[in-house]
Amino acid sequence: MDRREILEELKKVLAPYTENKEMLAGVTEQTDLINDLKINSANLVDIIIDAEAKYNIEIDMDSSEKMVDVKSCIDVIAEKMNVQK
Amino acid sequence: MNRRVVITGLGVVAPNGVGVPDFLHSIRNGVSGIRFMPQYEELNFNCQVTGLPEFDWSHIKNYIPEVALNGLKAISIGYGIKAALDAWTDAGNTMDSDQPRWETGCIFGSSVGDTSVVKNVINRVDAKESKKLGSRVVEQIMNSGVTAYISGRLGLANRVTTNSAACATGTQAILMGYEQVKHGLAKRMLVGSTEHVDSYIFGTFDSMRVLARKFNHLPEQASRPMSASAGGFVPGSGAGALILEDLEFALQRNATIYAEIAGGSANSGGQRSGGTMTAPGPGGIVRCITQALESSRISPQSIDLICGHLTATIADILEVQNWGVALDRKGDDFPLINSLKSMIGHCLTAAGSIEAVAVVLQLIHQFVHPNLNLEDPHPEILKLIGTDKIPTTLVKKEINAIAKANFGFGDINTCLIFSKYNHNG
Numbered sequence: 001m002d003r004r005e006i007l008e009e010l011k012k013v014l015a016p017y018t019e020n021k022e023m024l025a026g027v028t029e030q031t032d033l034i035n036d037l038k039i040n041s042a043n044l045v046d047i048i049i050d051a052e053a054k055y056n057i058e059i060d061m062d063s064s065e066k067m068v069d070v071k072s073c074i075d076v077i078a079e080k081m082n083v084q085k
Numbered sequence: 086m087n088r089r090v091v092i093t094g095l096g097v098v099a100p101n102g103v104g105v106p107d108f109l110h111s112i113r114n115g116v117s118g119i120r121f122m123p124q125y126e127e128l129n130f131n132c133q134v135t136g137l138p139e140f141d142w143s144h145i146k147n148y149i150p151e152v153a154l155n156g157l158k159a160i161s162i163g164y165g166i167k168a169a170l171d172a173w174t175d176a177g178n179t180m181d182s183d184q185p186r187w188e189t190g191c192i193f194g195s196s197v198g199d200t201s202v203v204k205n206v207i208n209r210v211d212a213k214e215s216k217k218l219g220s221r222v223v224e225q226i227m228n229s230g231v232t233a234y235i236s237g238r239l240g241l242a243n244r245v246t247t248n249s250a251a252c253a254t255g256t257q258a259i260l261m262g263y264e265q266v267k268h269g270l271a272k273r274m275l276v277g278s279t280e281h282v283d284s285y286i287f288g289t290f291d292s293m294r295v296l297a298r299k300f301n302h303l304p305e306q307a308s309r310p311m312s313a314s315a316g317g318f319v320p321g322s323g324a325g326a327l328i329l330e331d332l333e334f335a336l337q338r339n340a341t342i343y344a345e346i347a348g349g350s351a352n353s354g355g356q357r358s359g360g361t362m363t364a365p366g367p368g369g370i371v372r373c374i375t376q377a378l379e380s381s382r383i384s385p386q387s388i389d390l391i392c393g394h395l396t397a398t399i400a401d402i403l404e405v406q407n408w409g410v411a412l413d414r415k416g417d418d419f420p421l422i423n424s425l426k427s428m429i430g431h432c433l434t435a436a437g438s439i440e441a442v443a444v445v446l447q448l449i450h451q452f453v454h455p456n457l458n459l460e461d462p463h464p465e466i467l468k469l470i471g472t473d474k475i476p477t478t479l480v481k482k483e484i485n486a487i488a489k490a491n492f493g494f495g496d497i498n499t500c501l502i503f504s505k506y507n508h509n510g
Contacts (some may be wrong), residue, residue, distance in 0.1 A: 016155040042220040046156070049219050 001081060003029075006055075006074050013050045017043045029071035044068075055081055090266045091506055093340040094176025094328030096168040096277070097442045100136030100321050100429040103144065104171065109446050111428065113479055115455040117305035118429045119319055128284060132296035134304040135282060136321025136430035140164065148180075149238055156221040157234075159199030164324035164435075165231035165279035166238070169193065172326035173239060173275060177340055182240040188334075190243030190271045191236045192262045193326075194254035194278030196434040198226035200285045231279050243271040251493030252394070253351070254278045255325060255437020256501055260349040262329045263501075272334040277326030280435035287320055293363075295398060296320065308397055308431075309458040310424035311405070311466055311475060315397040321430030325438030327445070342506045344448045347486070348381025349501040350374075360496035364400065367407050369498050374411035374490060377500035383486050385412040388420045388502075390453055392444050392489045395424035396431045402465045404492075409469055412488075419470035420488075421480065427457035437491040437499065444489050444503050453480040 001009075011027055018024055018037040033039045039047070048064045051057070051073070057080035059067075067073045095105050100118025102108030111118070118136045125133040145163055146154060148170045157163065169191075170180060202225045209218050224230050229247035236245045244265055250257045255278035262274030290296055297317040300307035308319040335342055352373045353360075360366025378385055391408055395401050405422070409415045425440045432439050447453060459477050466475070490500040 017152055019150055019152055040152070043152075046219040046221065049217050052217075 003074050003078060006077050007070065009054060010051070010070065010073055010077070013047060013054055014039070017047060027070055029074065031070045033068060033070070051077060057081055088267050088269055089332035089510070090263050090329050090346045091332050091335050092327050092343045092346065092445055093330045093335050094172040095343065095442050095445060096171030096175060096326040097323070097439055098138045098140055098164040098168050099323045099439050100138050103138050103140055103167070105175065105442070105446070108442070109450070112425065112443050112446065112454040113452065115428065115457050115479070117457060118321070119304045119307050121301060121304045124284065125287065126301070128288070130287065130291045131294065131298040132291055132317070132319065133301040134297070134307045134319055135287065136319060136323070136432065138164065138323045140167070149234065153234070157225070159202055159225040159230060160283070161195060161199055161279045161281035161324070162225060162231045162234055164281060164322070165193055165277070166234055168277055168279070168324035168326040169235040169275055170238065172277070172328050176328040176330070177338070180239060184240065185242035186240045187242045188272035189241050189275065190262070190265060191232050191241045191245045191275045192248055192258045193232040193235060193276065194248045194250070194258040194434055194438070195228050195231050196249055196251065196254060196280065197286065198228055198230065199281065200283055202226050235275065239275070241275060243274070250497045250499070251495055252431070252433055252436055253491045253493035253497045253499040254434040255439070255441065256489065256491045256499035257351050258438065259327060259329070259346070259441055259501060260351050260499055263346045263349060266329055266331050272331045274329045275326065276329055277324060277438040278435050279324035280322055280433045282320040282322045282433065290320055297397065306458050308427050310395040310397040310427050311401050311456065311463055312397070312459050313461040313463045315401065315463070317398055318396040318426065319430035321432040323429070323432050323435050323439055325435060325440070325442045327438070327441060344445050345504050345506045347383050347502040347504040348377055349499070350376035350380060351499040352376070353498065354496040356496045362496070363494055365492040365496055365498060367403065369496060370404070370407040370492065371411045373498040374408065374488065374500045377488070377502050381502040383502055383504060385414065387486050388412060388488045389484045390447065390487045391420050391422040392440055392487055393422055393424050394491045396426055402463060405466050405469050415469055417471045419474045421453050421474055421476060422470070423454055423456050423476065425454065427459070440491070441489060441501065444487050448484055448487060448503060448505055451481065451484055453482065453484065455479055
């Protein structure tokens with residue numbers, strides 16, 4: 001799975017947590033989860049749990065704390081999936 | 086500060102009607118909401134009937150944001166949101182507000198967090214998977230979850246809390262909201278209570294052998310308050326909500342005024358002199374009703390209707406007796422008396438608020454709803470009051486004042502006096 005494919009799947013993971021469907025459709029690696037997608041910060045933990053199930057990976061606490069924008073989410077997911085950057 | 090407090094909005098999720106129009110139709114026509122539960126037969130419950138609202142989540146998908154709805158599993162919170170937001174819009178208010186509404190608070194009663202959500206927590210933690218619980222669990226197992234969802238949606242920013250007083254919870258929430266407005270601390274209070282009796286809660290009552298078990302295949306006949314054949318109560322689920330408002334505040338915004346809360350009282354019998362954990366003591370009940378009347382300046386003789394607690398246990402006789410002592414009225418001088426539980430069962434935490442919605446509807450539309458399943462009024466009750474005081478069909482008559490009470494485990498009592506709104510007081 002390359003970064004573009006991870007991004008497409010990540011959109012599905014994020015969808016239940018944002019009201020901002022237009023922003024989600026046009027999401028880029030620079031999109032911020034809290035400031036742009038207006039995701040409640042408490043829900044970041046749910047996104048991590050959903051991502052673990054979606055990509056069949058485990059995201060440790062230290063890695064999860066880095067996941068604040070789309071780029072860092074993909075970085076962590078890709079790393080956990082052992083995908084070459 | 087001694088402000089007049091009026092009711093300007095109603096919302097209800099009841100076993101015999103979701104939404105005020107359906108509920109009104111049902112209570113006028115004596116429609117039962119009690120049904121047989123095949124699942125309860127499989128679980129070997131003694132009682133296999135319950136009052137369950139015909140509720141699905143589509144009822145609230147337009148009420149709260151999709152993001153909040155995703156992951157919401159607690160049914161009692163769903164009932165509460167529906168009843169509370171319906172009451173809010175019924176009072177002529179819009180839901181959206183960018184600013185906190187400092188003048189409006191919320192007291193919404195709840196007895197127990199959602200047990201199916203709790204069950205998931207127990208399973209996850211025991212499987213060493215607590216990391217997978219996520220952020221949405223605490224808000225659904227905390228007792229105040231329902232209040233948090235409601236006040237968050239509407240921006241309610243006066244006093245916001247959840248009360249818990251067993252079967253007196255609903256009436257007590259109304260009383261506390263009333264006091265908040267009466268004392269000038271809030272202009273408006275959204276009050277009510279919610280209950281979802283799932284199989285776990287049901288099982289705990291079933292085990293006490295206090296539920297009706299002889300009408301499992303005649304569910305609509307199972308809830309029989311005041312009858313000789315009453316053999317225990319039928320648990321029910323749902324939520325009721327009212328908007329209480331400072332009279333002047335309501336008049337300023339040209340609100341429709343449904344009724345007035347003339348007074349009320351809450352106490353406990355102290356679990357002494359006949360009162361126990363599970364049985365109300367007569368002294369506390371009589372004192373509670375008497376103090377509610379005194380606070381209202383409505384005379385006992387002016388009470389047209391008693392909407393009782395009357396669950397369909399042996400305590401019904403004692404209750405009628407206590408009303409008689411408190412009002413000093415008996416026989417043909419006794420007011421009319423009815424029990425909504427004959428139609429919907431005993432909705433526990435939600436009983437007081439759903440029954441209060443029925444009280445207000447009877448005041449607005451000037452009728453007394455029928456008592457179901459009263460072919461055989463209990464002879465001990467007929468020694469206290471006239472047969473025609475317990476109507477089995479709809480009665481249309483002038484109703485100016487209604488006394489409403491609920492009694493809960495812990496020997497806790499609450500009585501409210503509702504009156505028709507009259508501008509001159």
